[in-house]
Amino acid sequence: MSEKPFLRALRGTVSKAPPVWLMRQAGRYLPEYRALRAKARDFLSFCLTPELAAEATLQPIRRFGFDAAILFADILIVPHALGQQVGFREGEGPVLGALGNLQPAEAQRRVAPVWETVRRVAPALPKEVALIGFAGAPWTVATYMVEGGSSRDFARVKQQAFAKPAEFAVLIDAIIEATVTYLSGQVEAGAEALQLFDSWAGVLPETEFRRWVIEPTRRIVEAVKTRYPGVPIIGFPRGAGLLYEAYALESGVDAVSLDPAVPLVWARDRLQTRMPVQGNLDPMLLVVGGEAMEQAVRRIREELGRGPLVFNLGHGILPETPPEHVAALVELVRR
Amino acid sequence: MSEKPFLRALRGTVSKAPPVWLMRQAGRYLPEYRALRAKARDFLSFCLTPELAAEATLQPIRRFGFDAAILFADILIVPHALGQQVGFREGEGPVLGALGNLQPAEAQRRVAPVWETVRRVAPALPKEVALIGFAGAPWTVATYMVEGGSSRDFARVKQQAFAKPAEFAVLIDAIIEATVTYLSGQVEAGAEALQLFDSWAGVLPETEFRRWVIEPTRRIVEAVKTRYPGVPIIGFPRGAGLLYEAYALESGVDAVSLDPAVPLVWARDRLQTRMPVQGNLDPMLLVVGGEAMEQAVRRIREELGRGPLVFNLGHGILPETPPEHVAALVELVRR
Numbered sequence: 102m103s104e105k106p107f108l109r110a111l112r113g114t115v116s117k118a119p120p121v122w123l124m125r126q127a128g129r130y131l132p133e134y135r136a137l138r139a140k141a142r143d144f145l146s147f148c149l150t151p152e153l154a155a156e157a158t159l160q161p162i163r164r165f166g167f168d169a170a171i172l173f174a175d176i177l178i179v180p181h182a183l184g185q186q187v188g189f190r191e192g193e194g195p196v197l198g199a200l201g202n203l204q205p206a207e208a209q210r211r212v213a214p215v216w217e218t219v220r221r222v223a224p225a226l227p228k229e230v231a232l233i234g235f236a237g238a239p240w241t242v243a244t245y246m247v248e249g250g251s252s253r254d255f256a257r258v259k260q261q262a263f264a265k266p267a268e269f270a271v272l273i274d275a276i277i278e279a280t281v282t283y284l285s286g287q288v289e290a291g292a293e294a295l296q297l298f299d300s301w302a303g304v305l306p307e308t309e310f311r312r313w314v315i316e317p318t319r320r321i322v323e324a325v326k327t328r329y330p331g332v333p334i335i336g337f338p339r340g341a342g343l344l345y346e347a348y349a350l351e352s353g354v355d356a357v358s359l360d361p362a363v364p365l366v367w368a369r370d371r372l373q374t375r376m377p378v379q380g381n382l383d384p385m386l387l388v389v390g391g392e393a394m395e396q397a398v399r400r401i402r403e404e405l406g407r408g409p410l411v412f413n414l415g416h417g418i419l420p421e422t423p424p425e426h427v428a429a430l431v432e433l434v435r436r
Numbered sequence: 437m438s439e440k441p442f443l444r445a446l447r448g449t450v451s452k453a454p455p456v457w458l459m460r461q462a463g464r465y466l467p468e469y470r471a472l473r474a475k476a477r478d479f480l481s482f483c484l485t486p487e488l489a490a491e492a493t494l495q496p497i498r499r500f501g502f503d504a505a506i507l508f509a510d511i512l513i514v515p516h517a518l519g520q521q522v523g524f525r526e527g528e529g530p531v532l533g534a535l536g537n538l539q540p541a542e543a544q545r546r547v548a549p550v551w552e553t554v555r556r557v558a559p560a561l562p563k564e565v566a567l568i569g570f571a572g573a574p575w576t577v578a579t580y581m582v583e584g585g586s587s588r589d590f591a592r593v594k595q596q597a598f599a600k601p602a603e604f605a606v607l608i609d610a611i612i613e614a615t616v617t618y619l620s621g622q623v624e625a626g627a628e629a630l631q632l633f634d635s636w637a638g639v640l641p642e643t644e645f646r647r648w649v650i651e652p653t654r655r656i657v658e659a660v661k662t663r664y665p666g667v668p669i670i671g672f673p674r675g676a677g678l679l680y681e682a683y684a685l686e687s688g689v690d691a692v693s694l695d696p697a698v699p700l701v702w703a704r705d706r707l708q709t710r711m712p713v714q715g716n717l718d719p720m721l722l723v724v725g726g727e728a729m730e731q732a733v734r735r736i737r738e739e740l741g742r743g744p745l746v747f748n749l750g751h752g753i754l755p756e757t758p759p760e761h762v763a764a765l766v767e768l769v770r771r
Contacts, residue, residue, distance in 0.1 A: 253588075254720075254754070255720075256720065256723075256754070256756070259718070259720040260720060260723060260724055263718075263720060263721055263724045263728045264724040264726070264728055303638075303675070303677075303697060304697070305696075305697065306696045306697060306716075306718050306732070306750075307697075307699040307700065308732075308735070310697070340638070340675070340677070340697075341677075342638075342675070342676075342677020342678055342680075342697055342698075343677055343678060343680065343697070343698060343699050343702055344697070344699060345677075345678065347699075361640075361641045362638060362639070362640065362641060362642075362645070362675075362677055362678070362679070363677075363678060364642040364678050364679060365642065367678055381641075383594070383598075383641050385589075385590075385591065385594040385595060385598060386598055388591075388595060389595055389598045389599040391599070393598045393599055397641070397643075400643070415641075419589070419591070421591070
């Protein structure tokens with residue numbers, strides 16, 4: 102198992118060419134994904150139908166031969182698990198129902214189809230390819246649960262976190278518990294590494310960042326690693342900026358995923374000396390392709406390639422990305 | 437002139453209580469502003485009618501006694517000056533017309549009403565209150581000009597900056613030139629300090645940040661300071677994160693405005709040792725008020741109060757802010 106290049110990198114091994122996978126590698130930029138997506142009634146059913154979700158997970162592996170597959174699911178599976186209504190409107194993003202009483206007792210039953218997806222994917226992967234499970238981190242999941250969807254200013258969730266921290270902590274605790282259950286089941290089903298996505302980590306001042314980003318992450322990492330000490334966990338505090346270092350050192354994660362704004366030399370000196378890093382090509386450079394992309398890839402490899410690195414984007418693939426640019430990227434990274 | 441507390445702080449003087457003003461202190465959270473706004477046909481006419489814009493500038497000074505007034509205008513005055521159509525839809529934000537041939541020759545005539553606003557405000561201010569002029573920084577202005585309005589992913593402007601940098605540089609150069617003209621006229625009309633707002637500085641990787649955020653800012657600062665060496669310039673690279681330090685040291689600005697995510701101890705040790713800082717209360721804490729706000733204000737004063745500081749928010753006042761919280765904040769900062 103530890104022979105897979107992706108897992109080797111997460112244990113600190115430096116190789117000539119870094120392993121590569123891309124966030125949202127299973128997605129709308131692929132025609133075969135769009136065809137598959139058309140078979141499901143809505144996005145949530147798509148995620149919760151193991152046959153379809155397993156196929157979506159495998160599609161980019163077949164096409165590009167990435168070093169890791171990431172479970173096809175969504176960070177809003179946890180709100181769904183807790184009994185909140187979760188919908189997705191085409192082109193608009195998620196729409197969540199009113200945040201009523203949480204139903205943690207239902208969580209296992211509600212996430213079981215995702216575990217089944219992992220169970221189907223694991224044996225279907227080429228032997229060099231690792232399988233990554235994931236969940237949203239509590240702060241980010243809470244933003245959707247409180248705002249009822251995407252947000253520009255995070256007014257409601259910030260007001261709650263700032264003005265009623267004790268009440269907000271109850272929600273965060275429920276998310277932590279459901280997330281530990283959810284991730285543990287993914288490991289039991291065959292996930293070999295985990296990633297926590299904290300997409301909105303960047304909108305909090307330091308005090309609140311420590312309380313609502315670092316501390317909940319630390320608790321999840323601790324709980325999961327107590328049960329599965331061998332499973333590496335990657336943290337992705339997108340937009341954390343000057344708080345990236347505190348997150349990396351204090352949350353307990355094994356590796357940290359860098360957004361495109363993290364300067365490479367800084368990451369090399371301050372983070373990569375302590376743990377493997379993952380990242381961080383700007384997804385728009387993958388859309389653009391050509392010389393601009395090549396230069397940026399060379400720079401990442403030059404600055405971060407002499408330490409443990411998983412090559413990735415700094416954020417998810419954009420729907421307008423030409424698949425041939427992805428193929429060119431993989432070739433470039435492996436060259 | 438150098439006796440005004442705000443200007444003293446920008447020259448590096450530390451005082452017992454820092455001077456205070458708030459970004460977007462003239463705005464929708466004030467009933468008197470909403471009444472005034474109703475007199476103009478649309479937001480652009482509001483900005484370009486000196487009688488109304490001067491009154492909007494003065495309202496928060498009368499109500500709260502801030503240490504500085506900031507010219508009431510909009511960062512999209514420069515696209516307007518260059519001949520692009522600029523509109524504002526209620527609740528939706530700005531809508532810009534197609535980006536055709538720029539008309540730099542028209543710029544002076546088109547921004548003249550803003551200069552007239554400054555000319556009216558300057559003599560109307562209490563003698564201790566300074567007058568700040570401002571403009572958007574080129575990268576942020578370019579995002580609106582290329583995207584045609586607000587954006588979530590900055591797809592078009594990033595594609596242009598990444599894929600066609602030479603073409604994009606032509607646009608940036610035109611913005612720089614118009615901005616230098618615009619700011620110089622503000623100083624001639626009575627502005628005693630200037631602020632450059634780079635609201636979207638945080639979305640670029642380091643290489644592009646240096647090219648499209650730091651370098652254009654440096655050129656504006658250099659040009660303005662050559663003409664008006666005594667006028668301090670505050671730079672606000674919102675969201676710059678790990679690139680805040682490079683911006684502060686390399687752009688030539690006299691002081692740097694901090695967004696809410698900048699950690700205080702870091703700012704004290706790495707920035708305030710080199711220049712005055714401004715900030716950085718989270719605007720949502722001003723909405724929330726009470727103990728949460730008081731704690732955060734105390735923390736800012738404790739960490740940054742022993743060096744040169746202008747107290748401010750980390751971003752503009754939100755429309756839902758209760759004006760009595762603003763009064764409480766000013767009292768708290770001066771206590």
